[in-house]
Amino acid sequence: MSVLEQKLASLTAAGRFDICSPGECIRLLSASTHINYSRRAGGCGRMLKVLLHGTCSYDCAYCSVRLQREHLSFTPEELAGTFLGLWQEGLVGGLFLSSGIARDVDIVMHDIVETGEILRQRGYDGYLHLKVLPGATRADIHDAARVADRISINLETTSPDRLGCIAGVKDYRQDILKRQAWVAEEKPGHHTTQVVVGAADETDAEILSCLADRYRRVRPSRVYFAAFRSLPGTPLATHPDTPAWRARRWYQADYLLRDYAVTPDELRAALGEEGFFPNRDPKEILADGRMPVNVNRAPRHDLLRVPGIGPKGADRIIALRRVRPFTGPADLVRAGIRGKAAGRHLTFGGRETVQTRLAL
Numbered sequence: 146m147s148v149l150e151q152k153l154a155s156l157t158a159a160g161r162f163d164i165c166s167p168g169e170c171i172r173l174l175s176a177s178t179h180i181n182y183s184r185r186a187g188g189c190g191r192m193l194k195v196l197l198h199g200t201c202s203y204d205c206a207y208c209s210v211r212l213q214r215e216h217l218s219f220t221p222e223e224l225a226g227t228f229l230g231l232w233q234e235g236l237v238g239g240l241f242l243s244s245g246i247a248r249d250v251d252i253v254m255h256d257i258v259e260t261g262e263i264l265r266q267r268g269y270d271g272y273l274h275l276k277v278l279p280g281a282t283r284a285d286i287h288d289a290a291r292v293a294d295r296i297s298i299n300l301e302t303t304s305p306d307r308l309g310c311i312a313g314v315k316d317y318r319q320d321i322l323k324r325q326a327w328v329a330e331e332k333p334g335h336h337t338t339q340v341v342v343g344a345a346d347e348t349d350a351e352i353l354s355c356l357a358d359r360y361r362r363v364r365p366s367r368v369y370f371a372a373f374r375s376l377p378g379t380p381l382a383t384h385p386d387t388p389a390w391r392a393r394r395w396y397q398a399d400y401l402l403r404d405y406a407v408t409p410d411e412l413r414a415a416l417g418e419e420g421f422f423p424n425r426d427p428k429e430i431l432a433d434g435r436m437p438v439n440v441n442r443a444p445r446h447d448l449l450r451v452p453g454i455g456p457k458g459a460d461r462i463i464a465l466r467r468v469r470p471f472t473g474p475a476d477l478v479r480a481g482i483r484g485k486a487a488g489r490h491l492t493f494g495g496r497e498t499v500q501t502r503l504a505l
C-alpha cells in the first residue's frame with residue numbers, strides 16, 4: 146500500500162463517526178485499498194467520508210480521534226488530488242470532509258476550505274459537504290459556504306452543561322451555537338448538524354427542547370442522530386451504549402417536526418414519565434391518544450397525524466376524494482396508503498363523522 150493509500154484507509158475509517166445520512170451504511174470501496182465510503186448519503190451514491198487530520202488536540206470523551214498518536218494528515222493538495230482520482234474513475238460520487246483539530250482551529254479550517262477550493266478549480270462539480278469546526282471564524286464559514294453544497298457544525302449534545310460532562314475544551318455557546326448561527330446565515334437551507342444520542346446522559350425531553358430551539362432560530366435542513374457507542378481507551382469506555390432504536394425513534398420524531406408540522410408541544414405527549422420515548426413510533430403513540438378522523442373530511446393537518454399517511458399521501462387523498470369519496474380500505478390501498486397502519490385511525494363517513502371504523 147502506498148503512503149497515500151494508507152492515509153486514505155486510516156482517515157476514511159476515522160471519518161465514519163460523522164453521520165451524513167439516516168440509516169447510512171459504511172462499506173469498503175475496494176478490498177485492496179480499504180477505503181470506507183458511505184452509501185445512501187447526500188443523494189450522490191458513494192460518498193467518500195474522510196478526515197483531513199486524524200488527530201485532535203481537543204478532549205471530547207466520546208471521540209476516538211483524540212486518542213490517535215500517529216499523526217496521519219492529508220495536505221489540501223494531496224486530498225483533493227486523491228479524491229479527484231477516485232471520482233474520475235467513477236468510484237465515488239461525493240465528498241464529506243471533516244477533520245480533527247490537530248493544530249490551531251483556524252489553520253485546520255483554512256485547510257478544509259482550501260481543499261474545497263482546489264476541487265472546484267479543477268472542475269469537480271459533484272456533491273461537496275464541508276464540516277465547520279467549533280470556533281471557526283466567520284470568514285472561513287463564508288468561504289466554506291461558497292464552495293460547498295452543504296456545510297454542518299455538530300451540536301453533539303443539548304446544552305452547555307451536558308457538553309461540559311463530555312468535552313472540556315469546546316464552549317457550547319461560543320464555539321457551537323454562535324457558529325451555527327453564522328452557518329445558517331451563510332448557507333440558509335443547506336446546513337445540517339448531528340447529536341450523539343446518549344453520550345451525555347441527556348433525556349429525549351432535553352433533545353426535543355434543544356431541537357425546537359434550533360429549528361426556530363437556525364432552521365437546519367437535517368439533524369442526524371448517532372447512537373452513542375463506547376470506544377475502548379476513551380473516558381466513556383464503560384458508559385453504556387445507546388440502543389440503536391433510540392436514534393431510529395429520533396429520526397421518526399424529527400420527521401414529525403420537520404415534514405409533518407407536528408409542534409414540539411404535541412410531540413412531548415409521546416414522551417414517557419422519565420422524559421424518554423418508548424421504543425415505538427412516536428406518531429403511533431400520538432395517534433392512539435386521538436379520535437379516528439374521517440378520511441373524506443379531515444383537513445390535511447389531521448390526515449398528516451395518521452400513521453401511514455405522509456405529506457404526499459395526504460395530498461393524494463385530498464385530490465382523490467374531490468373526485469370520489471373513499472368508501473373502504475380498498476380505496477386507501479389504491480391511493481398508495483398503507484392500510485394496516487392507517488386503518489385503526491380512520492373512518493369512512495358520509496354524513497356521519499364516525500361511520501365505519503376499520504379493523505384491518
Ligand code: SF4
Pocket residue numbers: 201202203204205208209210211244245246
Ligand atoms: S473536536 Fe472533539 S469530536 Fe471533534 S475530532 Fe476533536 S476530539 Fe473528536
